Amino acid sequence: MSRYSNVIILIALVVALALSLAIGSVSLPLSELLKALTGHGNELADSIVWKIRLPRTVLIALTGMALGGSGATYQGLFRNPLADPYLIGVASGAGLGAVVAMSLHWPYSLWGMMAVPVAAFGGALLTVTVVYMLARVGKTAPPTTLILAGVAISSFATSLTSFLMLRSEGELHRAMSWLMGGSIQLGWIPVLAILPYLMIGLTILALSGHALNLFQFGDEQAQQLGLNVVYVRKVLLAAASLTTAAAVSFSGIIGFIGLIVPHMMRLWFGEDYRRLVTLSILGGASALLVSDVLARIVLSPQEIPVGIVTALAGAPFFLWILRRVKSQEAG
Amino acid sequence: MLKIRSLSVQYGERPVLREVSLDLKRGEVLALIGPNGSGKSTLVRAVSGVIPVAHGYIRVDGQDVTHLSPMQRARKIAVVPQAISLPPAFTVWQTVLMGRTPYLNFLGQLSQRDKEIVNQALTRVQALHLAQRQVGDLSGGEAQRILLARALAQSTPILLMDEPTAHLDLKYQVSMLHMIRELAHHDGLAILLVLHDLNLAAEYADRLALLAEGQITAIGSAGEVLVADLISPTYGLPVQVVSHPLHGRPFVTALGAPQV
Numbered sequence: 001m002s003r004y005s006n007v008i009i010l011i012a013l014v015v016a017l018a019l020s021l022a023i024g025s026v027s028l029p030l031s032e033l034l035k036a037l038t039g040h041g042n043e044l045a046d047s048i049v050w051k052i053r054l055p056r057t058v059l060i061a062l063t064g065m066a067l068g069g070s071g072a073t074y075q076g077l078f079r080n081p082l083a084d085p086y087l088i089g090v091a092s093g094a095g096l097g098a099v100v101a102m103s104l105h106w107p108y109s110l111w112g113m114m115a116v117p118v119a120a121f122g123g124a125l126l127t128v129t130v131v132y133m134l135a136r137v138g139k140t141a142p143p144t145t146l147i148l149a150g151v152a153i154s155s156f157a158t159s160l161t162s163f164l165m166l167r168s169e170g171e172l173h174r175a176m177s178w179l180m181g182g183s184i185q186l187g188w189i190p191v192l193a194i195l196p197y198l199m200i201g202l203t204i205l206a207l208s209g210h211a212l213n214l215f216q217f218g219d220e221q222a223q224q225l226g227l228n229v230v231y232v233r234k235v236l237l238a239a240a241s242l243t244t245a246a247a248v249s250f251s252g253i254i255g256f257i258g259l260i261v262p263h264m265m266r267l268w269f270g271e272d273y274r275r276l277v278t279l280s281i282l283g284g285a286s287a288l289l290v291s292d293v294l295a296r297i298v299l300s301p302q303e304i305p306v307g308i309v310t311a312l313a314g315a316p317f318f319l320w321i322l323r324r325v326k327s328q329e330a331g
Numbered sequence: 332m333l334k335i336r337s338l339s340v341q342y343g344e345r346p347v348l349r350e351v352s353l354d355l356k357r358g359e360v361l362a363l364i365g366p367n368g369s370g371k372s373t374l375v376r377a378v379s380g381v382i383p384v385a386h387g388y389i390r391v392d393g394q395d396v397t398h399l400s401p402m403q404r405a406r407k408i409a410v411v412p413q414a415i416s417l418p419p420a421f422t423v424w425q426t427v428l429m430g431r432t433p434y435l436n437f438l439g440q441l442s443q444r445d446k447e448i449v450n451q452a453l454t455r456v457q458a459l460h461l462a463q464r465q466v467g468d469l470s471g472g473e474a475q476r477i478l479l480a481r482a483l484a485q486s487t488p489i490l491l492m493d494e495p496t497a498h499l500d501l502k503y504q505v506s507m508l509h510m511i512r513e514l515a516h517h518d519g520l521a522i523l524l525v526l527h528d529l530n531l532a533a534e535y536a537d538r539l540a541l542l543a544e545g546q547i548t549a550i551g552s553a554g555e556v557l558v559a560d561l562i563s564p565t566y567g568l569p570v571q572v573v574s575h576p577l578h579g580r581p582f583v584t585a586l587g588a589p590q591v
Contacts, residue, residue, distance in 0.1 A: 210439030214429060216418040224379045224412075225485070226405030226433035271420035274439065 005269040009282045013061075016289035020057040021049060023293050025301045055188045059250060060292045060306070061285040062191065062198055064257060066247035068284020069205045070240040071258025072265070072277045076212035077236055078132075081263070081321055082143045085244040086255035089131050089154035090124045094241070094248040096157040096164075097123025103164050113193035113250075120245035121197070127153055128241050143325050190250035201243035202281060208236050209274030216273075254288070254307045256314020261287050263321060332357045332521045333378075333408075333489050338387035340370075340377045340545075347373045349545045350387070355489065360515045360522045362536035364529055364556075366566050370545040371525045375491045378523070379410045391489065405433035409482035411492040414474035419467025423477050426466055427452055430484025452483040456510060472503030479510065490514070490522045496531065504528075508535040529583045533557055533575075541565060557581040 021037075022028050026048055028036070035041035036049040067085060074083035074090075085091045101119035134149035135142070211232050214222040223229045247254075265279040291309040298304060333355035340348040348370045355361050363371050376382045378389055380401065389396050391407045399407075409430070417426065430452065431445045453459040456476040466474060475495055482490055495511070496504040512535050514520045526532045532539055533553035541549040541556050543565045549556045558581075559572050568589040575582040 207438060210432070210435060213421070213425070214432060216421070217429065218416070220376070220381045221410075221412055223381050223401045224405065224408075224410040225429050225481075226402040228401050266420075271418070272425060 005265075005275060005279055009265075009279055009286070012286045013282055013289075016286040016293075017057060017061065019293050020060065020289045021053050024048075024053060024296055051187060055191055056292075057289065059191050059194075060288050062194060063247040063251040063254065064261075064285040064288030065202060065281045066198055066243040066284070067254060067257040067288065068261040068280040068282070069202055069277060070243045070247075071284070072262035072273070072280035073205050073208065073212065073236055073240040074258070075262055076208075076215055076273050076276075077233060077240070078146060079216060079218075080143045080146055081325055082147050082259070082318070084256065084259035085240070085247075086154075086253065087147055087259060087318070088150035089127045089152075089157065090241055090244050091248050091253045091255070092154040092157040092161070093127025094120040094124035094245040095253045096161045097121065097126075097245065098249050099161045099164050103167075110189055110192055113189055114196075117194055117197045117242075117246045117249040120249045121242050123157070124241035124245040124248075125238065127157060128237055132237075143322075194246040194249055197242055197246040201239045201246065204235065204239035205243065206278050206281065208232075208239070209272070209277050211236065212273035212277065216271075252305070252307060254310055256310045256318065257284055257288050257291075259321070260314055260317050263317075332392065333523070334390040334393075335378070336388050336390075338374075338377060338389065339385045340373055340382060341385045346385075347545050348377065351542075351545070351547055352387075353540055353547060353550060355521045355523055357488070357521050358515050358519045359538065360512055360524060360536045362524045362526045362532035362539045363542060364526055364532050364539055365542035369542040369565075371542055372493055373545075374542070375410065375493050375523070375525060379408055379491055380404050402433045405485060405487070407487055408489045408491060409485040409487040411475075411478050411482045411490065411495055413494055413497050414471055414478055415498070417466050417474060417478075419465065421466050422462070423453070423458065423464050423466060423469070424449065424462045426477055427480045427484050430481040433485060448486065449480075449484050452480040455483055455514075456480045471498045472500070472507070475499060475503070475507060476510075479507075483514075488519075488521060490520050492522065492524045494525050494527060496526070496528070504531065511535065529557060529562070530575075533580045533582070534578065553581050557583055 018030070018033070022030065022033050028045060028048070032041060032045050033049065036045040039046070041049070071084045074085065074088060075081055098116050098120040100123070101116050131146070131149045131153050134153070135146040137145065211227060214225055214227045217225070219229045261283045262276060262280040265276055265283055269275060269279055288306065288310070291313070292306045295304050295306040295309045335354070336352045338348055338351040339346060351374060353361070363374065365371055373382070377384055380396070384397050396404055396407060427449050428441070428445070431441065431448065434445065435441070450459065453462060456479050458473065458476050458480060461469065461473060461477070466477065469477065479495070492511070496507055499507060508531060511522055511524065515522045515537075524536065526536070536553070538551060539553055539556040540547050541561060548565065549561050557572055559570050562570050562572070562583060569586040570583050571586050572581045572583050574580070
């Protein structure tokens with residue numbers, strides 16, 4: 001199966017993209033969709049596809065890529081199968097950073113928007129550093145302590161976020177709707193605002209496969225094999241946190257994609273991080289697109305936040321992995 | 332080849348190695364012996380660069396390696412660790428491939444030459460047939476050979492080995508030590524070997540170095556180092572050293588209970 005991994009995952013992505021473009025409060029058959037995409041559709045279909053569906057689909061796909069890629073990287077760096085941008089608190093930290101930026105009065109322009117991921121990045125870096133230092137036992141962070149530290153810091157960041165939102169009256173609504181994934185009404189601006197950060201972050205992650213493989217042998221062996229462990233760990237933590245921050249800035253806090261997707265990829269296609277990171281990036285896009293489609297149709301015409309869908313699917317999955325980790329630690 | 336002079340290492344305030352000096356020549360197996368906690372593994376870790384050196388220098392072919400980057404250092408010195416806690420889901424091939432790390436570019440691309448070298452390394456330790464197996468499915472002896480292959484794939488002139496026979500049964504111990512001796516005498520590698528078994532050290536090493544409380548107290552041939560007057564006080568155990576009936580090298584046996 002691993003030989004065809006790229007083909008399988010690309011087909012899944014194309015299907016997910018098509019579903020995301022076709023399904024919504026106005027359902028578009030495939031023929032209409034193709035016409036609209038090539039600019040030959042009727043006016044209504046054109047405007048639905050180009051102004052609403054496509055920007056939303058691209059934003060969701062980019063967010064999924066970011067969560068899948070950073071999830072795989074955190075898991076590899078911490079040698080911890082439960083690491084996920086949400087569970088280790090990075091996403092909440094990034095959310096806090098984003099809300100701090102939003103509670104100031106900043107312009108609605110593209111440049112103003114581009115400042116949000118920077119603030120989110122600051123929050124993410126701070127969180128990941130604190131969580132790692134709290135959870136560290138010797139040179140590794142055992143699964144359970146990492147999650148405990150993540151949960152604690154995450155609640156702290158979330159409380160601060162709520163507090164800020166309650167205090168800042170006028171901006172509250174905007175920040176709240178953004179963190180719930182409400183920025184989809186903003187068209188292409190959020191996509192453009194996160195694209196540069198994601199390009200940098202995802203490129204670094206996609207190139208990190210060999211280094212992540214080395215980390216699986218522990219710091220000491222990795223260094224003896226020629227890896228500059230201290231430096232590379234910092235670069236990869238920064239890149240994964242930048243990627244998470246960009247995703248959180250305009251899609252809000254979405255849990256479990258960064259946990260589930262790398263796990264599925266590992267189960268299906270093997271442990272090699274050279275492939276695993278790229279596959280998790282692509283698989284993350286598909287998974288979040290499908291979740292988003294579900295979020296649109298479950299209570300149609302009303303939408304539910306996509307984070308609810310991923311949490312409903314992800315929490316049981318998390319418990320399943322936790323059981324596996326426990327039995328591995330016992331055996 | 333490898334020249335260590337007045338090497339001192341501390342864990343916090345506690346000195347672990349004190350003024351250690353030794354030379355390792357091309358084509359030589361030097362066995363490092365000594366009781367638990369005498370600093371054998373620390374010496375391996377210090378030479379490989381994973382713990383800082385407080386004082387002294389380590390030179391390879393005249394070049395001080397303490398200031399080299401991990402990548403440059405990994406082209407000169409390879410380490411064979413004990414075969415415990417290897418990532419079980421990697422294949423043997425992937426594991427040995429890690430040995431090519433110091434030669435990969437930042438994209439981590441493999442050349443045809445890298446693949447050939449991995450093949451050669453696996454062939455050298457008679458494990459090419461295991462290439463596609465998962466490391467978690469290997470026996471202790473097989474896993475230890477894979478780690479040796481990984482170190483060979485680093486193409487370094489110097490090998491450091493931390494108790495490569497620790498968890499092996501007698502047959503694998505002997506075959507591993509045979510392989511090690513071949514690599515030194517035939518391929519010209521310089522090999523520093525931490526060994527617990529004094530008699531295996533006597534049989535397979537060209538020279539022995541005795542480490543006690545972080546200091547080298549004796550270095551030389553088995554006949555010079557394995558003498559009761561040195562071994563007994565170092566290990567806190569009365570021993571008798573006899574001449575082995577088959578090969579004539581010294582053979583150490585414990586006499587009675589240790590002096591606690």
